[in-house]
Amino acid sequence: MLLAAVETRKIFGGTTHLERVLFYLLSLVVLVVFFAGLGLRVKKYMAGRPLDAGRFRRARVPLEKPGVSAPIPLAQTGVDIAANRTVSRRNHAVGGAHLLLFWGFLGLLAATIIVGLDYDVYGNLTRIFGGKELSFFKGWFYLGYNAVFDTAGLAAIVGAVWLAVRRIRDTKSSVALDYTRAQKPKSGYSRAAMTAGDHLFIFGLILILFTGILLQGLRIDAAGFPSFERWTWLGYTVAVGFGALGLHGSAAGSAHFWLWWVHILMALAFVAYLPFSKALHMISAPANLAVRDPGNTRRLPSPPSGHAGYQDFADFTSKELLGFDACTKCGRCHAVCPARTGGAPLSPRDLILDLRQYADRKRGIPMVLDWEERPDQSGPKNLEGRLAGEVIEPATLWSCTTCMACVEICPVGIEHVPTIVSLRRSLVDAGEMDPTLQSALENIATQGNSFGKSSRMRARWTKGLDVPIPDARKEEVEYLWFLGDFASFDERLQEISRTLARVLTANGISFGILYEDERNAGNDVRRAGEEGLFEMLVEKNMEAFSKAGFQKIFTTDPHSFNTLRNEYPAYGLDKPVMHYSELLASLISEGRVSLSGLGRKVTYHDPCYLGRYNRIFDAPRSVITSAGCELVEMPRNRTNSFCCGAGGGRIWMDDSVLAERPSANRIREAAELDVGYFVVACPKDYAMFSDAVKSTGNEDRMKVVDIVELFAEASGELALAGAASEEAPES
Amino acid sequence: MKIVVAMRQIADLVEELEVDASGADIDREFVKFVSNEWDEAALEEALCLKEAHGGEVVVVGVDDVDFDQTLFGALAKGADRAVKLSCGFEGWMPTAVRAELLARWLKDESFDLVLTGVQAADDLDGQLAGVLGARLGLPHAAVVVGLEPDGDGFKVTQELGGGVTLTSHATGPLVLGIQAARQAPRYVPISRIRQAMSAGGIEELEVEAPTARAPKVTRLFAPEAKGRAEMLGDKPSEVAARIVELIRAKGISVS
Numbered sequence: 001m002l003l004a005a006v007e008t009r010k011i012f013g014g015t016t017h018l019e020r021v022l023f024y025l026l027s028l029v030v031l032v033v034f035f036a037g038l039g040l041r042v043k044k045y046m047a048g049r050p051l052d053a054g055r056f057r058r059a060r061v062p063l064e065k066p067g068v069s070a071p072i073p074l075a076q077t078g079v080d081i082a083a084n085r086t087v088s089r090r091n092h093a094v095g096g097a098h099l100l101l102f103w104g105f106l107g108l109l110a111a112t113i114i115v116g117l118d119y120d121v122y123g124n125l126t127r128i129f130g131g132k133e134l135s136f137f138k139g140w141f142y143l144g145y146n147a148v149f150d151t152a153g154l155a156a157i158v159g160a161v162w163l164a165v166r167r168i169r170d171t172k173s174s175v176a177l178d179y180t181r182a183q184k185p186k187s188g189y190s191r192a193a194m195t196a197g198d199h200l201f202i203f204g205l206i207l208i209l210f211t212g213i214l215l216q217g218l219r220i221d222a223a224g225f226p227s228f229e230r231w232t233w234l235g236y237t238v239a240v241g242f243g244a245l246g247l248h249g250s251a252a253g254s255a256h257f258w259l260w261w262v263h264i265l266m267a268l269a270f271v272a273y274l275p276f277s278k279a280l281h282m283i284s285a286p287a288n289l290a291v292r293d294p295g296n297t298r299r300l301p302s303p304p305s306g307h308a309g310y311q312d313f314a315d316f317t318s319k320e321l322l323g324f325d326a327c328t329k330c331g332r333c334h335a336v337c338p339a340r341t342g343g344a345p346l347s348p349r350d351l352i353l354d355l356r357q358y359a360d361r362k363r364g365i366p367m368v369l370d371w372e373e374r375p376d377q378s379g380p381k382n383l384e385g386r387l388a389g390e391v392i393e394p395a396t397l398w399s400c401t402t403c404m405a406c407v408e409i410c411p412v413g414i415e416h417v418p419t420i421v422s423l424r425r426s427l428v429d430a431g432e433m434d435p436t437l438q439s440a441l442e443n444i445a446t447q448g449n450s451f452g453k454s455s456r457m458r459a460r461w462t463k464g465l466d467v468p469i470p471d472a473r474k475e476e477v478e479y480l481w482f483l484g485d486f487a488s489f490d491e492r493l494q495e496i497s498r499t500l501a502r503v504l505t506a507n508g509i510s511f512g513i514l515y516e517d518e519r520n521a522g523n524d525v526r527r528a529g530e531e532g533l534f535e536m537l538v539e540k541n542m543e544a545f546s547k548a549g550f551q552k553i554f555t556t557d558p559h560s561f562n563t564l565r566n567e568y569p570a571y572g573l574d575k576p577v578m579h580y581s582e583l584l585a586s587l588i589s590e591g592r593v594s595l596s597g598l599g600r601k602v603t604y605h606d607p608c609y610l611g612r613y614n615r616i617f618d619a620p621r622s623v624i625t626s627a628g629c630e631l632v633e634m635p636r637n638r639t640n641s642f643c644c645g646a647g648g649g650r651i652w653m654d655d656s657v658l659a660e661r662p663s664a665n666r667i668r669e670a671a672e673l674d675v676g677y678f679v680v681a682c683p684k685d686y687a688m689f690s691d692a693v694k695s696t697g698n699e700d701r702m703k704v705v706d707i708v709e710l711f712a713e714a715s716g717e718l719a720l721a722g723a724a725s726e727e728a729p730e731s
Numbered sequence: 732m733k734i735v736v737a738m739r740q741i742a743d744l745v746e747e748l749e750v751d752a753s754g755a756d757i758d759r760e761f762v763k764f765v766s767n768e769w770d771e772a773a774l775e776e777a778l779c780l781k782e783a784h785g786g787e788v789v790v791v792g793v794d795d796v797d798f799d800q801t802l803f804g805a806l807a808k809g810a811d812r813a814v815k816l817s818c819g820f821e822g823w824m825p826t827a828v829r830a831e832l833l834a835r836w837l838k839d840e841s842f843d844l845v846l847t848g849v850q851a852a853d854d855l856d857g858q859l860a861g862v863l864g865a866r867l868g869l870p871h872a873a874v875v876v877g878l879e880p881d882g883d884g885f886k887v888t889q890e891l892g893g894g895v896t897l898t899s900h901a902t903g904p905l906v907l908g909i910q911a912a913r914q915a916p917r918y919v920p921i922s923r924i925r926q927a928m929s930a931g932g933i934e935e936l937e938v939e940a941p942t943a944r945a946p947k948v949t950r951l952f953a954p955e956a957k958g959r960a961e962m963l964g965d966k967p968s969e970v971a972a973r974i975v976e977l978i979r980a981k982g983i984s985v986s
Contacts, residue, residue, distance in 0.1 A: 308922060431918040438918045445921060446765060447745060454746045454763075532922030 007228040008138035009219065011119045014257055023264065030268045037275025038283070041325060044363045048318040049304055056291040056319050058301065063569040068614055069295040081286050086411040090332075090640065094166065101159030101205075105282075107152025108212070114145065146232035150216070154234055157209045164202045176331030183345035183396045187376040194329065197369030201278045208270060211263035217242050218256035222249065276368045281328045285412040288326035291319055292413030297404050298566040298613050300418055303531055309425025310387055313362045316355075320419055324356035326412040333406035333416065338643040339399040343659030346399035348406035348416040351392065354380040355419070358391050388426035397424050398434065401662070402527045402648030403608040408639050417527075421648075424529030433528075440652035441530055448519035448540065450652060451489040459515045461487075461494035467505045472512030476549035479511040479583070480575075482564065484557030485520050486683035492690060493683045497556065500580060500708045503715070507587055511554075517544035521555075523563035523609070528649030538571045545573065554578040558609035558682045559647065565614065579610055581681045584711050585619035588626045595714035597628025602710075603675045604631055605666065605689070606641035607682035620681040623707045627714035632673045634666075642666050644688040651684060663692035671698050678704045732786030732880065734777040735840065737833050737847040737859065738770040738805065740795035744852060755948040756823050759796070766801040768916075769848025775912035776878060777846050778809050784880055787811045789842075793824060793832050794935075800924075802933050807923040814934045818941065825945035826858045832941055834866035842904055844885070849874050849908040860908030870901050873908035 012020055046055075053059040057071075064070035080086055084102055088095025118137040126134040137145070171177045179191040216235025220226070221242045230236050242252060274280060304315050333348035334340055340347045353372065357380035360367060374381065382390050388397060397420055406416045427433060433441075443452035462469050472480050481504075487497045504511055522537035553575055555561040565577040587593045604624055610616050617638050624631050636642045645655060645662035655661055667689060670678050678693065680686050689704045742748055743763040751758040777788045790805040791814040792798060802813035816832050837845065845867075850857040857873050864871025876896065877888030884902035890910055891897050963970040 308920065428918070429920050429923070431920075433918060435915060438915075441918065446743070446763075452745055454743070456746070456761075530920060532920050532925060536921050536925075 006138050007140075007142050007226075007231075008135070009142070009223075011115060011137070013219065014222075014253060014260070026265075026268055030272045033272040034275060037272075040363065040365045041275060041280070041284075044359065044365065045318040045321050047314065047363070048316045048321040049314065051301070051317055051319060056322075058293065058296070061299070061570040062574065063565075064295070065566070065614075069298045069566040071293045071295055074290065077289050077292070081289055086289065086413070089409065089411070094163070097159045097162035097166070099159070100155040101163065104152045104154070104156025104159055104209075105205075107149055108156060108209075111145065111149040111152065143228060143231040146229075146235070150213075150232055150234035153209060153213055157206065157213070160202060160206045160209060164206060167198065167202065174331070174335075176335040178331070178334075179329070181350050182334075182340045182347035183350060183393055185374050185376075185378050187374050187378060189372055189374040191372050193369045193371050193373060197278055198329070200369055204266065204270060204273075208263065208266050211259055211266065213238055215256060215259055215263055218247075218252050218259060221247060222252035222256055224249075273368055276366060277370055278328060281326055281412065284322060284325040285328065288319075288322050289413040291322065292415070293319075294404075294407055294413075294415065295566075296415050297402075297407050297417045298562060299570070300421055300526055300567070303422065303425055307426075308429035308531070309427070309529060310419075310422045311426055312387055313359060315387075315422070316359065316419075320355075320415075321359055323412075323414040324352055324359060326414060327352045327356065328412065329353065330411060332409045332411065333414075336405040336409055336640070336642075338401055338403055338405070338645055338662035338665070341642075341660075341665060342645065342655075342662050344395075344399035344657070345393065346396045348410075348414075351396065351416060351420070352414055354392060357381075358383070358387075386426070388423040389430070389432065392423060394427055394432055397427060398437075398653060399650075400424075400648055401608075401643045401645055401650045403643030404612045405608075405640070405643065408612050417648075421527055421529055424527075425531055426529075428529040434653040436654060437528060437649060437652045440649075441525065441528070441533060444520050444525060444537070445533055448537070449485045449489060450520060451485060453489055455516045455519075458488050458518060459513060461489075461497050462501070462513075465498055465501055465505075467502075469501055470510075470512035471515055472548040472550050473514060473517065473544070475512065477510045477512035478551050479509060479578075480545070480548060480550035480553045481511050481513050481580075482518060482521065482553055482555045482557075482560055483513065484555060484560040484683060486687060487556040488518070490683065490687060493686055496683070496686065496706045496708060499706075499712050500556070503584070503708060503712050506715075507593055509583070509587075512548070512550065514544050514548060517547070519544070521557070521560035521563050523559040523567075524647065524649045524651070526563065526567070527647070528652070538568060542568070542571055542573065545575075550575070552576045552578060554580050554583050556580055556683055558607040558614070559684070562609045562613050579614075579616055579619070579681070581610070581620040581623060581707055582616065584708065585622045588622060593715050595627050595711070596716065598710065598714050600629045600677055600710075601675045602629045602631060602677035602679050602705075603634050603670050603673050604637075604679045604681075605634070605644070605670075605685060606638055607680070607685055608641065608643050608647055610681060611641050612639050620679075620707050623711055624679055627710040629677070629679075629710060632675050634669050634673065636669065642669065644682075644685050644692075646684040646688050651688075661692060661695070663688040664696050667692040667696045667698055667702070671696070671702065676702060677710075678702050679707055679710065680704060681707045732780065732784055732844070733789065733842045734780060734786060734844045734846060735789045735791055735837065735842045736770070736774045736777045736805070736810070737845060737863070738774065738790055738792040738798075738801055739767050739829065739848075739851055739859075740764040740792075740798050740801060741767045741852040750951050750953070755951050757951065759822070764796040764798075766804065767848050767851040769850055769909065771848070771916040772912045773846040773848050773907075773909035774805055774808065774810070775914065775916040776909050777844070778917070779913050780844075780878065780880075781809070786843075789814065789840075791816065791833065791836060793818070793820065793829055795824075799933060803924050803927045804919055806927040806930075806932055807919045808917060812934065813932060814936060816936050816938045818938045820941070823853060823948065825943075826854045826856075827862055827943045827945040828941040830859060830862040830866055831943040832938060833863055835938065836936070837863075837867060844878075844903060845869075845906040846878075846909050847907075849910045857908055860906050864906035867904075867906065869904050869906050871906040871908075872899070872901070874910045875907045876910050877913070878907065878909075 051058045084095055084099040087098045118135050123133045123135055179194060213234055216232060217238025220229045220235050220239035303309055307315060329349060331349055337348055361383055380391060385391055400420045402417050404417055440450045444450050447453060448455045470477055483497060487493050519537050519540045522534040526534035553564060555564060558579060561577060561579045602624060604621060606617060621631060643662050678689055680689060686704060686706055693699055693702055693704055742757055743765045746762050749758040781788050788810045789812040790802060790810045794815050794817040798815060802815060806813050816836055847859050860871050860873050872887055872889055874890045875887055876890045879886045881900055884900055885905060887899050887901055889897045963973050
């Protein structure tokens with residue numbers, strides 16, 4: 001049997017020797033530019049500070065919690081990258097389109113590499129060493145190659161067109177795609193170049209993909225439709241289209257020649273452009289995901305040695321510098337940020353872009369259409385100014401509530417919060433802060449609490465309890481109850497603390513408190529940037545723990561919970577730490593208490609430091625549903641919960657400058673649900689939302705209650721006084 | 732310019748102060764002692780003057796409970812020297828005695844300014860600057876709210892009653908009681924205080940017991956309540972009627 005022809009195509013078919021030389025020369029230049037660009041970036045990362053256990057790795061501490069304080073396993077990151085899981089999160093349409101483009105592009109990259117391996121490597125090796133140039137790019141391999149990679153090409157085109165259309169269509173309506181700065185420079189600014197860069201990237205990519213498919217069609221058309229090319233199904237279909245338009249033979253061949261050069265020049269330009277543009281994220285994003293460690297936000301890194309906080313470029317870690325380069329300006333952090341939402345001069349995206357431009361300018365790395373322009377030398381153009389205070393405005397840094405929503409949603413694994421805290425540390429070191437924050441820190445330093453009350457008043461809330469609370473310093477208890485400042489000193493919350501005490505006593509829980517020896521746990525002190533005070537508080541609390549007899553700790557405050565659970569182990573705390581919602585839920589699940597149905601319609605607010613930070617979502621919900629309440633979720637719930645605005649020391653700062661307080665924004669969201677109760681599991685939330693319910697005029701419609709109040713009422717231990725007046729239980 | 736800042740500890744007023752068994756002093760057993768806030772304003776003014784015009788800031792005081800904390804805080808903020816005068820004195824120190832101890836030490840020092848807080852919780856009359864100035868034979872002023880070098884001396888702004896301020900020129904050395912510094916006292920991070928602590932640097936001087944004559948406290952007691960606030964109720968018409976009645980009763984003419 002005679003084969004009419006071998007199934008293959010001629011590489012560089014239709015080009016002259018001179019053209020081929022020109023192609024290789026251009027390719028060489030492009031590769032030099034590409035690797036020089038990557039080299040500049042790698043050198044930039046190496047100029048940053050290594051972490052404590054390696055260039056991108058931090059030291060382990062005892063009691064790390066998987067999914068919370070422990071690093072994400074590489075295998076999981078591999079799956080996350082392969083499945084574009086971080087891109088798909090909360091946006092499956094964009095995620096799906098990106099996944100098509102991602103795999104389609106990888107497929108075409110593989111296709112190009114295979115041809116290169118065959119023609120340039122295998123072909124040359126066999127010619128030099130075997131005397132005869134061989135090729136494996138033929139027969140069944142050729143057919144399969146074309147069938148598979150045509151599919152990849154189509155996937156890439158569909159994905160790219162989808163994303164381009166979405167960008168054009170949604171730019172006006174989407175908060176995320178709006179490049180307006182949250183912090184407005186006095187001199188004005190323009191991000192037109194960034195927008196142009198976005199369009200160049202996506203439309204350039206689409207053009208390269210389209211011309212590639214058209215080339216296939218022209219080639220098959222010019223070759224007279226060999227039947228085996230039906231395997232090249234997309235190209236064949238296009239060829240049929242050309243045929244139908246009357247383009248045949250040498251005309252098709254000539255069109256192929258010109259289009260080939262157009263395609264090749266664009267593709268080569270793209271390779272050279274990649275390390276200097278938004279396209280860099282194709283490399284930097286997976287690299288950053290591989291070293292991401294959201295545990296850094298739950299357990300903040302220590303300051304660089306010799307510096308209180310970040311002062312210049314060299315203080316950034318290699319990991320942070322890589323993270324800046326990974327940003328694609330997708331704006332998801334910008335959209336979820338409670339500070340930005342409230343009108344504060346902070347957008348996590350702007351912060352990262354500013355720091356990236358600052359770092360690139362410092363290192364002299366050019367960028368193609370990825371700059372923000374401004375007429376003066378302020379912000380990221382200020383290379384000689386103070387990093388915290390001039391490059392980044394103090395008001396920007398102080399606006400962060402450390403709610404971690406940005407870190408949670410960032411598809412490329414950027415950790416904004418530790419960077420913000422590191423910059424805040426420099427402001428604190430210079431004494432530059434809100435006067436109200438200053439007095440809170442001074443109060444904590446002298447009295448051990450932010451209320452500025454005598455530490456001897458800390459346990460005064462226990463007066464009025466029938467059964468006194470054991471002193472854990474004097475008698476052995478199972479649980480040490482760590483209340484935190486608000487639950488101890490705020491009059492609105494003291495009654496809730498007493499309710500929790502009564503519930504625990506009634507259910508036979510062995511617990512005690514530290515009385516005047518408890519100090520502010522330091523979670524928010526640390527996040528405000530006062531590392532020295534945080535360490536002092538840790539020492540004081542650890543000393544108090546060492547004098548007490550207990551097996552476990554539970555806290556009222558999710559903020560205290562976070563630092564005790566995730567940060568204190570590095571200072572020697574080796575006891576399990578729980579939140580009171582977990583304790584209440586365990587009383588229910590163990591059958592130690594039976595609750596009667598309250599029949600209320602409620603919503604629940606996930607505190608940032610309980611939910612997003614520590615992944616405790618179900619315990620408070622089980623208390624609510626066990627108490628016979630119908631739980632109606634707010635649109636933003638669980639990991640997407642919206643901060644009350646109090647975290648990271650914000651509760652000690654002036655928020656009257658905000659257009660809308662985050663707590664008010666949240667109450668408006670809840671008010672849409674037609675529920676009578678807004679259930680919280682955090683003392684700061686109780687304080688913030690009680691105010692917000694009043695300020696938004698929802699006092700008559702919604703009452704803020706703590707889960708322990710529901711628990712107590714449902715177990716018959718307490719009648720909830722003054723429930724929202726008109727709320728009908730059957731509604 | 733060399734500026735001496737005289738500082739002192741006072742009982743922390745967030746604590747509930749109690750009178751001790753003698754009936755003539757507060758119970759010092761459980762009370763926390765903190766830096767006098769007006770002395771902190773004096774320190775802030777001294778540091779601002781130093782930053783603006785150069786010079787040296789020396790902090791001095793008579794040893795008291797936790798006085799080291801205050802001195803380390805001052806060093807961390809930028810004071811150049813911290814001096815602690817110890818004489819084993821216990822209990823409440825009358826201002827006359829404090830002035831004597833400070834004056835003895837200052838006699839041998841050279842300086843352009845001595846700044847101290849205009850008052851303290853246990854010196855509400857604000858005597859320290861005046862007594863100290865008299866003892867040293869130097870010009871002195873109190874309730875100072877502004878201070879600038881001015882030619883061969885200083886321009887001193889004082890707050891008088893009725894919203895009037897007085898500016899005068901005085902050639903140093905001067906002793907001034909500071910009411911307010913040009914800016915709120917700065918925050919000093921704990922890490923800087925700890926650095927100051929580990930660096931040491933407090934000069935501790937044993938001094939002779941004071942001889943100054945001072946009044947003896949015979950009785951210390953909480954203010955006695957003089958009647959209570961009267962709540963006027965919540966019906967506007969009744970409240971208004973009661974207010975008119977009260978105004979008439981006080982003899983204020985309502986024409």
